[in-house]
Amino acid sequence: xxxxxxxxxxxxxxxxxxxxxxxxxxxxxxxxxxxxxxxxxxxxxxxxxxxxxxxxxxxxxxxxxxxxxxxxxxxxxxxxxxxxxxxxxxxxxxxxxxxxxxxxxxxxxxxxxxxxxxxxxxxxxxxxxxxxxxxxxxxxxxxxxxxxxxxxxxxxxxxxxxxxxxxxxxxxxxxxxxxxxxxxxxxxxxxxxxxxxxxxxxxxxxxxxxxxxxxxxxxxxxxxxxxxxxxxxxxxxxxxxxxxxxxxxxxxxxxxxxxxxxxxxxxxxxxxxxxxxxxxxxxxxxxxxxxxxxxxxxxxxxxxxxxxxxxxxxxxxxxxxxxxxxxxxxxxxxxxxxxxxxxxxxxxxxxxxxxxxxxxxxxxxxxxxxxxxxxxxxxxxxxxxxxxxxxxxxxxxxxxxxxxxxxxxxxxxxxxxxxxxxxxxxxxxxxxxxxxxxxxxxxxxxxxxxxxxxxxxxxxxxxxxxxxxxxxxxxxxxxxxxxxxxxxxxxxxxxxxxxxxxxxxxxxxxxxxxxxxxxxxxxxxxxxxxxxxxxxxxxxxxxxxxxxxxxxxxxxxxxxx
Numbered sequence: 001x002x003x004x005x006x007x008x009x010x011x012x013x014x015x016x017x018x019x020x021x022x023x024x025x026x027x028x029x030x031x032x033x034x035x036x037x038x039x040x041x042x043x044x045x046x047x048x049x050x051x052x053x054x055x056x057x058x059x060x061x062x063x064x065x066x067x068x069x070x071x072x073x074x075x076x077x078x079x080x081x082x083x084x085x086x087x088x089x090x091x092x093x094x095x096x097x098x099x100x101x102x103x104x105x106x107x108x109x110x111x112x113x114x115x116x117x118x119x120x121x122x123x124x125x126x127x128x129x130x131x132x133x134x135x136x137x138x139x140x141x142x143x144x145x146x147x148x149x150x151x152x153x154x155x156x157x158x159x160x161x162x163x164x165x166x167x168x169x170x171x172x173x174x175x176x177x178x179x180x181x182x183x184x185x186x187x188x189x190x191x192x193x194x195x196x197x198x199x200x201x202x203x204x205x206x207x208x209x210x211x212x213x214x215x216x217x218x219x220x221x222x223x224x225x226x227x228x229x230x231x232x233x234x235x236x237x238x239x240x241x242x243x244x245x246x247x248x249x250x251x252x253x254x255x256x257x258x259x260x261x262x263x264x265x266x267x268x269x270x271x272x273x274x275x276x277x278x279x280x281x282x283x284x285x286x287x288x289x290x291x292x293x294x295x296x297x298x299x300x301x302x303x304x305x306x307x308x309x310x311x312x313x314x315x316x317x318x319x320x321x322x323x324x325x326x327x328x329x330x331x332x333x334x335x336x337x338x339x340x341x342x343x344x345x346x347x348x349x350x351x352x353x354x355x356x357x358x359x360x361x362x363x364x365x366x367x368x369x370x371x372x373x374x375x376x377x378x379x380x381x382x383x384x385x386x387x388x389x390x391x392x393x394x395x396x397x398x399x400x401x402x403x404x405x406x407x408x409x410x411x412x413x414x415x416x417x418x419x420x421x422x423x424x425x426x427x428x429x430x431x432x433x434x435x436x437x438x439x440x441x442x443x444x445x446x447x448x449x450x451x452x453x454x455x456x457x458x459x460x461x462x463x464x465x466x467x468x469x470x471x472x473x474x475x476x477x478x479x480x481x482x483x484x485x486x487x488x489x490x491x492x493x494x495x496x497x498x499x500x501x502x503x504x505x506x507x508x509x510x511x512x513x514x515x516x517x518x519x520x521x522x523x524x525x526x527x528x529x530x531x532x533x534x535x536x537x538x539x540x541x542x543x544x545x546x547x548x549x550x551x552x553x554x555x556x557x558x559x560x561x
Contacts (some may be wrong), residue, residue, distance in 0.1 A: 016333030081292040081312045089289070091218040091280045097276075099218045101229045105277045106211040109174060110270045111234040113204030116181055116262045117146040118360045119242030122375050123250035123258055130255075131190040136504040138190070143361055143498045145194050149201020150336075154209030154486035155332050161210045162331075162483070165278050165284040166217070170206050171270065177203030178266050185259035205493070207236060216474045217280035221415050222408065225400025228471045233393040236463060239360050240386040247379025286311035325380035336487035340541050341476060341534075346471045346488035348526045352462050354495030355435070355519055357556070359458060359502040361387065362507065370512075371448045384452035388459025396423050396467050417475035418538045421531045424468040431461025433521035439516025451468040465527065472534070477540055 027204045082090045091099075121143050128139045140466065153173070161169040180200035182482070188194035211231055219227045247259050279285060290309045361383075367378035400423060407419040438454025443446075470485065477484035507515045534541075 062320035110207035111238040115242035118239035119246035123255035124246035137358040146201035147496040153205030158209040158486035173206030185256040229397030244382040283313040350495035353492040354499035357496040358499040373464035385459040388456035392460035405533040427464025429441040434458035434521040440513040443513030454512040
């Protein structure tokens, strides 16, 4: 149903129209006709705005019904919103099975693309021999160039998801990734391989750009921790399992099957997505609702009665392709340039991701050169990284929501994104400890299990920080979560591309002990102050943000409850 009332900018906190709108109201008969037939959506929009601004709940019968609005051309404007607080079409009111279906499918997309990013790592020696590559940086680029696609893709795919919806962008991008990933298996020279890898990364970046937005669309803040924990584990666990499988493929078969194997799995995931991944983005869903109402009410136009149907997300703007894409396309760049939250957390996330991919590309060398293991056996050491990621993620999945509910209760029932930060504290300590342990154990040729324990701690520290940062960004920029994550992933993926390029030279000159010590010191300097700074000053920074405050005070789709 639709509602005839003033847009969000022209309505007071209690929904009373401003004087300017009230003076321009149309005749009482038309007002009563629209109000009586569309009261449910009026109540829905008032409920949503009150949830958004943190006020006490107003019962439906007490919610005022403001008069409909006319624009300067005399056209009636009907504002379309959810049908009350429990509208089943609102993704936040979906049944848990439907929410988890969306979350798990998105996590599967987010898993398979990073598998491809690193699965070729154990096979780089065979690739180098076949294509006559001798430069260590060029060899490393066959792995890391995939992440260069990750830096570019989200900046365009996130805005597209806010225009056309999450589902269509995810699935079409995945098909693009699939085509070029298959092409990598048929590459005939190093230039083709590097180019195809870049293009595959471009399509494969969509889940990283859009997946966090899907989680923010369907889950409320107090429910979001577990979903984010699963979603954020996928892009880290995927690159761990990839080399584990790739090492045996490289040893028992040809490196080309590394790409063909991931393509087969991706076809299965794509099939599941076609059946189970539904649209979750509120503005797009309300656009569809407005279009349906517009078609049903064509009789108004035939009677000469000009009626414009707008969603409450539009306010005085329109959701035309040109205007929305123009705004959304530059939003990640503006967030990256102007938002201290995105800049600071993005910088630390970039370092974590860079270290992660540095480990992915150096683990085969460590266990081949120091411990003299075959490619297949050396690949088994990725299990240590996977154990650290998985165990830490499962513990944190339970603690994220507990922390949030505890501090929300202490804060008078009002949730804040800063309540996601406590799990960063152990993460910023465990990560440098793991770097020091793994580096010096490898340097002194201690038993391989000691190096694996250090690698396990690296994985545990990474995922604690990764999950806390992602959840904090989603909570801070819920409506524009895709753009915020896209801005953060730009730095992150750039580091993932660059770190493996200098790693061989650094470890050759400094050794694993001193090299990892440098990384540990940087992680302490960047990471340890972060949770304290954002706990103390995070809200003040958010209140100066046009995007974060717009979500709190303007956007009706907020999920602060």
